[in-house]
Amino acid sequence: MERFLQWIERISxxxxxxxxxxxxxxxxxxLVTRRWLFRLVGMALVYFFVGVLHTQVIRPEVVxxxxxxxxxxxxxxxxxxxxxxxxxxxxxxxxxxPEKGVRFRWRNLLRWREDVPLRTFALFAALLIAYAGxxxxxxxxxxxxxxxxxxxxxxxxxxxxxxxxxxxxxxxxLLVFLNGFDLFFGAxxxxxxxxxxxxxxxxxxxxxxxxxxxxxxE
Amino acid sequence: MLALIGIGLLxxxxxxxxxxxxxxxxxxxxxxxVSTALGFGIALIPPDLTLMFGGQEWSLGxxxxxxxxxxxxxxxxxxxxxxxxxxxxxxFLLAWPLESGELFAPVGLGVLALxxxxxxxRPLVYAVLILELAVAFSVLLLRGxxxxxxxxxxxVLALPGPLVAHWLLDMYALTPDxxxxxxxxxxxxxxxxxxxxxxxxxxxxxxxxxxxESPLSVALIFSAVxxxxxxxxxxxxxxxxxxxxxxxxxxxxxxxxxxxxVVGGLLGTTRxxxxxxxxxxxxxxxxxxxxxxxxGGAVGLELERAMMLTRAWGVLTMAAGLSAVGAAGGAEHGxxxxxxxxxxxxxxSLAGFPPTVGFASRWGLYRLLFPEQPLMVxxxxxxxxxxxxxxxxxxxxxxxxxxxRPRALLAVDLLLLLAxxxxxxxxxxxxxxxxx
Numbered sequence: 001m002e003r004f005l006q007w008i009e010r011i012s013x014x015x016x017x018x019x020x021x022x023x024x025x026x027x028x029x030x031l032v033t034r035r036w037l038f039r040l041v042g043m044a045l046v047y048f049f050v051g052v053l054h055t056q057v058i059r060p061e062v063v064x065x066x067x068x069x070x071x072x073x074x075x076x077x078x079x080x081x082x083x084x085x086x087x088x089x090x091x092x093x094x095x096x097x098p099e100k101g102v103r104f105r106w107r108n109l110l111r112w113r114e115d116v117p118l119r120t121f122a123l124f125a126a127l128l129i130a131y132a133g134x135x136x137x138x139x140x141x142x143x144x145x146x147x148x149x150x151x152x153x154x155x156x157x158x159x160x161x162x163x164x165x166x167x168x169x170x171x172x173x174l175l176v177f178l179n180g181f182d183l184f185f186g187a188x189x190x191x192x193x194x195x196x197x198x199x200x201x202x203x204x205x206x207x208x209x210x211x212x213x214x215x216x217x218e
Numbered sequence: 219m220l221a222l223i224g225i226g227l228l229x230x231x232x233x234x235x236x237x238x239x240x241x242x243x244x245x246x247x248x249x250x251x252v253s254t255a256l257g258f259g260i261a262l263i264p265p266d267l268t269l270m271f272g273g274q275e276w277s278l279g280x281x282x283x284x285x286x287x288x289x290x291x292x293x294x295x296x297x298x299x300x301x302x303x304x305x306x307x308x309x310f311l312l313a314w315p316l317e318s319g320e321l322f323a324p325v326g327l328g329v330l331a332l333x334x335x336x337x338x339x340r341p342l343v344y345a346v347l348i349l350e351l352a353v354a355f356s357v358l359l360l361r362g363x364x365x366x367x368x369x370x371x372x373x374v375l376a377l378p379g380p381l382v383a384h385w386l387l388d389m390y391a392l393t394p395d396x397x398x399x400x401x402x403x404x405x406x407x408x409x410x411x412x413x414x415x416x417x418x419x420x421x422x423x424x425x426x427x428x429x430x431e432s433p434l435s436v437a438l439i440f441s442a443v444x445x446x447x448x449x450x451x452x453x454x455x456x457x458x459x460x461x462x463x464x465x466x467x468x469x470x471x472x473x474x475x476x477x478x479x480v481v482g483g484l485l486g487t488t489r490x491x492x493x494x495x496x497x498x499x500x501x502x503x504x505x506x507x508x509x510x511x512x513x514g515g516a517v518g519l520e521l522e523r524a525m526m527l528t529r530a531w532g533v534l535t536m537a538a539g540l541s542a543v544g545a546a547g548g549a550e551h552g553x554x555x556x557x558x559x560x561x562x563x564x565x566x567s568l569a570g571f572p573p574t575v576g577f578a579s580r581w582g583l584y585r586l587l588f589p590e591q592p593l594m595v596x597x598x599x600x601x602x603x604x605x606x607x608x609x610x611x612x613x614x615x616x617x618x619x620x621x622x623r624p625r626a627l628l629a630v631d632l633l634l635l636l637a638x639x640x641x642x643x644x645x646x647x648x649x650x651x652x653x654x
Contacts (some may be wrong), residue, residue, distance in 0.1 A: 005419035139606070158375075167364065170364070170371055173372060175372065177374065177375070181377070188385045189381070195451060197344070197347040197351070198347070200351060204351055204354035208357035212366045215360075215362025216363050
């Protein structure tokens with residue numbers, strides 16, 4: 001455990017700028033793609049790199065708890081995504097007419113959905129707003145890169161929740177938004193109870209989104 | 219201490235009713251008994267009463283420390299908890315014949331426990347966090363879909379405001395010359411409550427939720443969760459009195475209130491189903507509540523409390539009627555004339571139409587506003603009439619009896635009749651509910 005905490009601290013000192021870059025890429029994966037597997041990988045990366053940025057503002061032990069929350073949230077999202085896929089496949093099989101795109105095919109990865117340009121534009125808009133916001137209204141008590149990441153997470157979370165067509169997509173957007181707020185508020189309020197309650201809210205939001213998604217699919 | 223007992227009892231019963239969920243009626247009856255007992259217990263037991271237990275003296279009211287946090291049962295929280303528990307009891311009773319979901323009792327009780335905690339815990343920053351937990355938990359009452367997701371979204375977006383405002387107020391205590399901190403805190407708190415109350419332009423979740431979901435679950439969210447948001451807002455105003463003294467406060471509330479009433483009334487004229495009509499009626503009523511709050515002073519506060527009570531009665535009666543009609547989805551109308559009558563009585567009450575219970579409190583607001591702003595009162599009356607237009611467009615089909623399936627008067631019809639008579643009777647004799 002001790003070695004792991006030292007490892008996290010070392011990463012944090014070295015890796016703030018690369019962490020922001022990877023965070024942008026991970027957010028792009030969540031916002032632009034619509035395959036749940038890619039989105040899940042994106043969410044896992046978001047949780048990990050937000051954890052790395054967290055080490056700049058809170059104690060590593062608390063960061064560890066937040067990473068564990070991220071693992072549980074991603075597991076719940078993964079199980080839900082797979083279950084929804086299963087339900088959809090069953091529906092198709094029952095109708096006796098398998099539709100294109102239900103089975104996984106590598107060549108489908110190269111196909112773009114019609115809204116990819118819009119989503120890419122939304123990502124760039126979020127980047128621009130986050131950069132301008134962190135210059136014009138810098139967040140108190142956090143370094144510039146952490147402030148930029150907070151703005152970015154909040155903006156992408158808002159876009160995701162607003163553009164989503166399913167409760168699972170809305171849930172992912174809310175989780176990204178909450179991550180951004182948590183990153184900022186962790187620096188303002190070091191209370192463990194508040195950190196715990198924010199973590200519990202993330203759990204419940206995940207389960208609420210999963211419940212709404214599965215209830216709708218059934 | 220009494221509040222802690224209430225939270226413990228509700229949580230315990232929630233777990234118990236979960237295991238009893240196969241026997242739906244038994245679990246609902248148990249939930250209704252516990253809620254009623256707690257409601258009357260909080261209302262009737264004097265808070266300064268002390269008990270000897272384990273060689274220690276325990277005060278039932280006042281302030282208790284639990285896990286390092288203060289739990290305060292003051293007069294305001296006492297009113298709020300009584301309101302919450304009695305609404306819960308009424309909903310569990312109505313759910314007995316009208317709601318088929320197995321999880322209504324356990325999830326409903328869990329939500330009530332969390333809302334109780336939100337009303338009594340201090341500082342208020344914890345109240346907001348616990349309210350958020352209650353909102354996420356209450357989603358389990360819904361059938362699934364985007365309405366629930368939108369409801370969750372608006373409440374999650376409201377979370378940062380009060381938390382950051384709490385930190386700003388801590389900063390202000392250290393540097394009292396920076397009055398800008400107070401202004402920022404006011405804006406953040408106001409913005410968050412506007413999101414949670416569904417004021418224009420943050421209203422889309424209100425009709426979206428009511429349109430597709432089970433009416434009694436929606437009633438629990440509008441009455442219990444919505445009521446808790448109102449009580450928390452009043453707590454904020456009591457804890458931070460400078461919020462209400464801001465020069466922009468009254469004008470902002472008037473603008474938001476009138477906007478919400480007018481938009482709700484206009485949309486209410488459209489024919490989008492019974493569920494959506496409930497949502498628009500709640501918007502109109504919320505706008506009126508905001509206007510009453512904007513008046514400030516003792517009269518405004520008294521009106522506010524009266525309107526909260528009458529709103530709960532209207533929402534519950536309408537939701538019970540809609541459950542019976544079975545038409546929350548809008549397209550296929552079930553045929554239950556008694557249900558349609560109850561839904562109409564509830565809607566007329568929410569629209570403030572005489573002689574329903576909603577009119578009694580609304581009349582007070584109109585009288586307060588008319589000498590200064592007669593045009594605004596005219597706009598409010600027209601907006602309320604919009605809901606009545608919507609009702610008239612929905613009613614004829616719903617009132618038609620189903621002649622192919624004649625049936626005797628059922629217990630559920632008597633329950634609906636009781637709610638309808640209550641909505642009209644309390645309008646004729648409002649002193650039993652308000653203006654005491």
